Amino acid sequence: NCIKNEIETALEAKEFVLYYQPKYAIDGFTMLGLEALIRWQYRDGSVKSPGYFIDIAEQSGQIINIGFYVIERVCQSIVEYGLVEKEIPVAINLSGQHFASRDIVYKLQDAVSRYHIPSHLLEIEITETAIIQNKEFGAAILSELRTLGFIVTLDDFGTGYASIDYIKNLPIDRLKIDQSYARRLEDIKSRKLLKTMIQMAHELSFEVTVEGVETQEQFEIIKAFEPKELQGYYFKRPVPLNEIFNKKE
Ligand code: G
Ligand code: G
Ligand code: MN
Numbered sequence: 001n002c003i004k005n006e007i008e009t010a011l012e013a014k015e016f017v018l019y020y021q022p023k024y025a026i027d028g029f030t031m032l033g034l035e036a037l038i039r040w041q042y043r044d045g046s047v048k049s050p051g052y053f054i055d056i057a058e059q060s061g062q063i064i065n066i067g068f069y070v071i072e073r074v075c076q077s078i079v080e081y082g083l084v085e086k087e088i089p090v091a092i093n094l095s096g097q098h099f100a101s102r103d104i105v106y107k108l109q110d111a112v113s114r115y116h117i118p119s120h121l122l123e124i125e126i127t128e129t130a131i132i133q134n135k136e137f138g139a140a141i142l143s144e145l146r147t148l149g150f151i152v153t154l155d156d157f158g159t160g161y162a163s164i165d166y167i168k169n170l171p172i173d174r175l176k177i178d179q180s181y182a183r184r185l186e187d188i189k190s191r192k193l194l195k196t197m198i199q200m201a202h203e204l205s206f207e208v209t210v211e212g213v214e215t216q217e218q219f220e221i222i223k224a225f226e227p228k229e230l231q232g233y234y235f236k237r238p239v240p241l242n243e244i245f246n247k248k249e
C-alpha cells in the first residue's frame with residue numbers, strides 16, 4: 001500500500017504535527033484543557049486531516065507508533081509552552097490497539113517522568129468501540145493508568161456501542177458526549193436526552209465534556225445542563241499551539 005509507505009517516511013521525517021483545540025468551562029471563557037489532534041504537514045505544504053491516514057494506519061498497525069510519537073510530541077510541547085506551570089491538561093487520542101498490550105503504560109509513564117510532567121496533566125481519550133474490542137484487558141490498562149494519575153476519558157460517548165450498564169463499571173474519569181448530540185437540539189426530545197445523559201453521567205460520578213458546540217444557541221442550551229466542559233468550533237477550532245500560547249522564553 002502506497003500511503004502505508006508514505007506514513008513510514010512521514011513518521012521518520014516528523015511530518016506529523018499536532019493541532020490543539022481548547023476545552024472551556026461553561027462560562028465559555030475559562031480554558032480547562034486542550035485536546036491534541038494530529039495533522040499531516042505534507043511536503044507540498046498542505047495539511048492533511050486524520051481522515052486521510054488514520055484508517056490505513058489502523059489497518060497496518062502503524063497507529064501504535066503514531067500514538068507513541070504523539071505522546072512524545074505532546075510532552076515536548078507541554079514543557080515548551082509552560083503548561084505545567086499553567087496547569088493546563090492535554091488530552092491525547094489513543095487507538096484500541098494501544099490497549100492490547102501494557103506497552104502503552106510504560107510509554108506514558110516513561111514520557112511524563114522524562115519531561116517532569118505531573119500525570120494528571122495528561123488525559124487519555126479512548127472510544128467506546130476501542131474499549132469493547134479489548135474488553136477485560138483494556139479495562140485493566142485503563143485502571144492502571146488511573147492509578148498512575150492519568151485522566152481517562154471515554155470519547156464519542158453515545159454512538160451506540162457501549163451499554164450504560166457496561167460503562168457504569170469502567171475505570172474512567174470522564175465521558176465525552178459525541179458531537180452528534182450537540183448538533184441535534186432542535187426538538188425537545190433531543191434536548192431532554194442530552195440533559196438526561198449528563199445527569200446520568202454525574203449520578204455515576206463521571207465528569208462530562210460536551211463536544212461539537214458550533215453555535216451560540218447550542219451553547220446556551222447545553223450550559224444549562226451544567227457539564228464540566230465544552231468544546232467546539234463556536235469557541236475555537238483546532239490550531240497550532242503557538243496560536244493559543246506563547247513559548248516559554
Ligand atoms: O481532528 P479531526 O476532527 O480531523 O479528527 C478526526 C478523527 O481522528 C477523530 O476521530 C479523532 O479522534 C482522530 N484523531 C485525531 N488525532 C488523533 C491522534 O493523534 N491519534 C488517533 N488515534 N486518532 C486521532
Ligand atoms: O473523535 P474525536 O472526538 O476525537 O474527534 C474530534 C474531531 O472533531 C476533531 O477532528 C475536530 O477537528 C473535530 N471538531 C471539533 N470541534 C468540532 C465542531 O464544533 N464541529 C465539528 N463538525 N467538528 C469538530
Ligand atoms: Mn477526541
Ligand code: NA
Nearest residue numbers: 155156176178
Ligand atoms: Na469525540
